[in-house]
Amino acid sequence: MLGDRRVVVVGAGVAGLAVATALAQRGARVCVLEQAARIAEVGAGLQISPNGAAVLAALGLGDALRAGGVLNRAVELRDYARGRPVLRLDLARHHSGPHPFVLIHRARLIGLLETAARNAGVEFRLGETADPATLDAPLVIGADGVKSATRRLLNHESEPFFTGQVAWRAVIRDDAVPEAHVYMGPGRHLVTYPLSDGLRNIVAVEERAQWAQEGWNHTDDPANLRAAFTGFAPEVLDWLEQVETVNLWGLFRHPVAPRWCDARRVLAGDAAHPTLPFLAQGANLALEDAWVLADCLNRLPQAEALAAYQAGRQPRVARAIRAANGNARNYHLRNRLVRGLAHGALRLGGRILPQAPLKRFAWLYDHDVTGPAGQRPA
Numbered sequence: 001m002l003g004d005r006r007v008v009v010v011g012a013g014v015a016g017l018a019v020a021t022a023l024a025q026r027g028a029r030v031c032v033l034e035q036a037a038r039i040a041e042v043g044a045g046l047q048i049s050p051n052g053a054a055v056l057a058a059l060g061l062g063d064a065l066r067a068g069g070v071l072n073r074a075v076e077l078r079d080y081a082r083g084r085p086v087l088r089l090d091l092a093r094h095h096s097g098p099h100p101f102v103l104i105h106r107a108r109l110i111g112l113l114e115t116a117a118r119n120a121g122v123e124f125r126l127g128e129t130a131d132p133a134t135l136d137a138p139l140v141i142g143a144d145g146v147k148s149a150t151r152r153l154l155n156h157e158s159e160p161f162f163t164g165q166v167a168w169r170a171v172i173r174d175d176a177v178p179e180a181h182v183y184m185g186p187g188r189h190l191v192t193y194p195l196s197d198g199l200r201n202i203v204a205v206e207e208r209a210q211w212a213q214e215g216w217n218h219t220d221d222p223a224n225l226r227a228a229f230t231g232f233a234p235e236v237l238d239w240l241e242q243v244e245t246v247n248l249w250g251l252f253r254h255p256v257a258p259r260w261c262d263a264r265r266v267l268a269g270d271a272a273h274p275t276l277p278f279l280a281q282g283a284n285l286a287l288e289d290a291w292v293l294a295d296c297l298n299r300l301p302q303a304e305a306l307a308a309y310q311a312g313r314q315p316r317v318a319r320a321i322r323a324a325n326g327n328a329r330n331y332h333l334r335n336r337l338v339r340g341l342a343h344g345a346l347r348l349g350g351r352i353l354p355q356a357p358l359k360r361f362a363w364l365y366d367h368d369v370t371g372p373a374g375q376r377p378a
């Protein structure tokens with residue numbers, strides 16, 4: 001169905017690069033327009049779960065993902081003050097399976113995707129801010145992120161809203177165990193995990209009444225980060241002491257877009273469904289979108305393909321976003337008694353049925369959009 005159709009992709013983030021590659025590998029003539037002068041990502045990490053790794057493998061990047069990242073052994077929730085384990089998700093079984101959990105530097109993942117896109121013949125026009133209303137192509141894919149102009153055009157909406165949370169992102173030199181650790185405190189939490197090359201990634205989230213800064217992120221004084229996480233476990237304070245440069249992000253969101261497409265425009269990734277980072281799924285869902293969209297366009301006439309893509313993806317991304325919002329509440333419990341009871345219940349549950357917490361997420365991590373047609377939209 002794709003033949004050598006001309007497709008314009010707006011945005012060279014994870015969603016744009018992945019969909020461009022998937023389409024070009026199926027014969028489409030793809031051009032990516034990116035407003036930045038070069039394709040780059042902020043220095044921070046990404047957790048790629050098996051559902052996202054499946055797409056990277058199908059794009060031919062499975063070995064490069066394993067080689068470029070760190071295999072994540074476990075996600076462990078900890079209490080903020082003493083760092084005592086509350087719940088452990090043992091991920092080891094995934095590493096003997098077809099698709100691993102990988103911790104990877106964003107810049108490295110973007111680099112892998114850009115190389116795959118170029119190898120598949122994708123053309124890039126960098127430093128070009130596209131206006132999706134005037135782009136003249138049989139198909140325009142708006143992979144233009146949370147501030148998407150394509151989304152505004154299709155849904156006639158205003159700007160995204162501030163979620164009441166800010167996130168510092170930093171990287172320090174440290175040899176960390178290959179696990180992700182989440183320290184849960186009142187109104188804030190900190191996630192840390194290793195990246196390859198002896199780096200440790202830190203994401204620290206705090207609730208705030210408002211975001212007063214111009215723009216979406218800015219460089220911050222590491223002293224502000226240290227002050228916000230006073231009272232956290234000694235190892236956390238040690239890591240924060242080592243932070244030399246840090247960026248602070250306001251976390252903004254939209255609800256899942258009601259309308260993802262018209263006859264010749266369609267959304268993918270954060271443009272369609274920005275999510276809070278508390279389930280580490282934004283990039284993974286963007287990868288899934290990319291594969292499903294390319295697959296639908298390859299099998300069906302365009303109008304049917306776009307409708308099948310939206311119908312297939314919307315319930316799943318909505319479920320993932322609800323789960324991420326739930327984590328936001330549960331990580332940040334403010335009342336000491338409630339927090340103690342909740343953590344106690346999780347500890348007990350984890351001791352009685354250690355595999356149960358991970359099984360609860362089988363719908364998310366074991367979903368393979370590249371697999372048999374049973375998992376794909378009709």
Ligand SMILES: Cc1cc2nc3c(=O)[nH]c(=O)nc-3n(C[C@H](O)[C@H](O)[C@H](O)COP(=O)(O)OP(=O)(O)OC[C@H]3O[C@@H](n4cnc5c(N)ncnc54)[C@H](O)[C@@H]3O)c2cc1C
Nearest residue numbers: 011013014015035047130145269270277280281282283284
């Ligand atoms: C603190 C934090 C931690 C996170 N951790 C994880 C994680 O561990 N795992 C995970 O899966 N996800 C994570 N995420 C989410 C993930 O980063 C995003 O969901 C993902 O990067 C979205 O990719 P995207 O391609 O849709 O959008 P973006 O990455 O925002 O890309 C959009 C691109 O479009 C370009 N663009 C926009 N408008 C135009 C225009 N008009 N013309 C041309 N170009 C344009 C932009 O310059 C940009 O390059 C995290 C997010 C945050 C904030």
